[in-house]
Amino acid sequence: MVNTFQFSPEPIDPSTLRGALADPACGGYASFEGWVRDCNDGRAVQRLEYEAFEALAVKEGERIIAEAIERFGIARAACVHRLGTLRIGEMAVWVGASAPHRHEAFLACRYIIDAVKHRVPVWKKEHYRDGDSDWVNCERCATGAPEIHAGAHAHVALPVPDYSRQSALREVGASGQARLGAARALIVGCGGLGVPAMSYLAGAGIGRLGVVDADVLEASNLHRQPLYALRDCGRPKVELAAERLRALNPAVDVRTYPVRLDADNAAEMVADYDIIIECTDNIATKLALNDACLRAGKPAVFASVYQYEGQLQVVRPGGPCLRCLWPEAVRDGLVGNCAEAGVLGPVPGTLGTLQALEALKLLLDLPGQLAETLLIFDLLTLNISRIRTRRSAQCPQHALAGDRAPSVTPESLEVEFESLHAASEAGYLIVDIRERPEQALRPAVGAPVHSLPLTELLYGGTDLPPASKYLLVCAAGARSLAAAQELRARGRAPIFSLRGGLAALDSRA
Ligand SMILES: [Zn+2]
Numbered sequence: 001m002v003n004t005f006q007f008s009p010e011p012i013d014p015s016t017l018r019g020a021l022a023d024p025a026c027g028g029y030a031s032f033e034g035w036v037r038d039c040n041d042g043r044a045v046q047r048l049e050y051e052a053f054e055a056l057a058v059k060e061g062e063r064i065i066a067e068a069i070e071r072f073g074i075a076r077a078a079c080v081h082r083l084g085t086l087r088i089g090e091m092a093v094w095v096g097a098s099a100p101h102r103h104e105a106f107l108a109c110r111y112i113i114d115a116v117k118h119r120v121p122v123w124k125k126e127h128y129r130d131g132d133s134d135w136v137n138c139e140r141c142a143t144g145a146p147e148i149h150a151g152a153h154a155h156v157a158l159p160v161p162d163y164s165r166q167s168a169l170r171e172v173g174a175s176g177q178a179r180l181g182a183a184r185a186l187i188v189g190c191g192g193l194g195v196p197a198m199s200y201l202a203g204a205g206i207g208r209l210g211v212v213d214a215d216v217l218e219a220s221n222l223h224r225q226p227l228y229a230l231r232d233c234g235r236p237k238v239e240l241a242a243e244r245l246r247a248l249n250p251a252v253d254v255r256t257y258p259v260r261l262d263a264d265n266a267a268e269m270v271a272d273y274d275i276i277i278e279c280t281d282n283i284a285t286k287l288a289l290n291d292a293c294l295r296a297g298k299p300a301v302f303a304s305v306y307q308y309e310g311q312l313q314v315v316r317p318g319g320p321c322l323r324c325l326w327p328e329a330v331r332d333g334l335v336g337n338c339a340e341a342g343v344l345g346p347v348p349g350t351l352g353t354l355q356a357l358e359a360l361k362l363l364l365d366l367p368g369q370l371a372e373t374l375l376i377f378d379l380l381t382l383n384i385s386r387i388r389t390r391r392s393a394q395c396p397q398h399a400l401a402g403d404r405a406p407s408v409t410p411e412s413l414e415v416e417f418e419s420l421h422a423a424s425e426a427g428y429l430i431v432d433i434r435e436r437p438e439q440a441l442r443p444a445v446g447a448p449v450h451s452l453p454l455t456e457l458l459y460g461g462t463d464l465p466p467a468s469k470y471l472l473v474c475a476a477g478a479r480s481l482a483a484a485q486e487l488r489a490r491g492r493a494p495i496f497s498l499r500g501g502l503a504a505l506d507s508r509a
Pocket of ligand 1: 320325392397
């Protein structure tokens with residue numbers, strides 16, 4: 001129990017904990033004990049419950065202990081937080097620190113308890129004497145924005161959430177509203193896409209909203225993240241998002257995860273939610289979520305933006321996924337992010353709003369849901385392209401799941417060759433539609449190849465050079481088929497797709 005952070009379902013016993021911190025080199029010891037009090041904001045509290053996202057919370061707690069040891073040069077420190085139901089007067093949290101001198105022990109103790117309150121994902125539900133109950137997080141509210149704190153759980157009667165303007169829709173009604181109230185959505189990324197997505201979902205009265213982001217607010221974020229305020233720069237985005245969302249709708253159970261989602265923690269994160277809204281500009285995060293959602297059988301709404309362009313795609317269990325379309329997009333930075341490429345605020349604003357819309361349509365089971373389609377928005381020309389997506393036989397995600405992609409590909413669009421040389425000999429102009437970094441990474445060889453990435457080809461204003469027939473190639477044949485279908489639909493005739501993509505050629509070579 002030295003230099004650790006732990007949760008305990010049992011009552012905390014400070015005497016044994018204190019003993020573990022004793023050290024002959026230390027002349028000073030300080031501890032903090034937090035107890036359950038009988039009132040909060042004037043409301044009589046009867047008992048409370050603590051819930052935690054344990055694995056991540058312990059990791060973050062241990063990071064805080066290590067920081068305190070490093071920062072204050074203390075010898076030992078530990079923290080125990082209770083979970084479960086607690087009565088009045090019970091100890092909720094204990095922090096202890098021992099150091100050669102008392103001053104450092106006091107400072108470290110103070111640092112640890114403050115950081116635990118701010119950064120560790122623990123949620124508190126208060127049960128009041130009047131029978132009511134509420135998820136609260138007063139410590140966090142009290143730090144930065146007192147007016148929001150007062151608004152979120154004030155003493156005076158507050159207006160209650162009113163969803164009448166949305167439940168008036170025939171397709172929603174009271175039953176749809178109840179459905180939303182029972183639904184749990186996870187927003188991954190609290191930036192330009194996440195801000196509108198989470199705001200609309202909170203306003204709509206979703207039951208639980210998890211927000212994931214490891215970053216702090218920077219002034220350069222605000223033009224596309226207008227939920228936040230300039231004075232909040234430097235504070236963790238999940239903390240700010242939770243404050244604003246609770247102020248917007250105190251009925252929503254907002255849970256914060258101040259971490260970066262990756263392949264290691266994705267499965268655990270999605271487990272507690274019904275739908276995932278992916279709002280990062282990070283390819284690795286998108287792919288980790290794609291995989292975790294497919295395995296867990298949960299739908300996910302993806303969006304990304306690049307300068308004036310946005311893409312929207314909903315991945316459902318059993319349907320085509322991100323890897324079907326972007327098999328080689330495994331490296332970060334394949335698609336530029338806002339920091340490097342620049343973006344107008346309403347571009348992610350529009351896409352994030354559409355993500356909220358698709359999430360609501362899905363949760364309410366409304367007609368017209370986006371399925372098996374990649375929507376590409378050019379927000380300069382306001383041109384929208386729909387690209388039909390299909391499960392790729394080469395997709396490792398579906399192969400792993402043990403099922404084969406159905407052979408639904410229209411035969412007439414797909415052609416097979418043993419090499420690009422053979423295709424060239426047969427009179428095709430070969431067009432590599434992979435993104436340029438992919439092309440640089442694994443160049444197409446064997447014949448002259450015209451380079452024209454998918455997005456430029458579809459509406460970049462760059463036309464194909466004249467030829468009697470064209471062969472579109474990509475990594476595994478999914479994107480080239482989608483592009484060929486799209487171009488055929490636009491009336492561009494002799495356009496074909498290389499079946500299986502460059503991967504199929506490699507395997508025969
Ligand atoms: Zn796939």
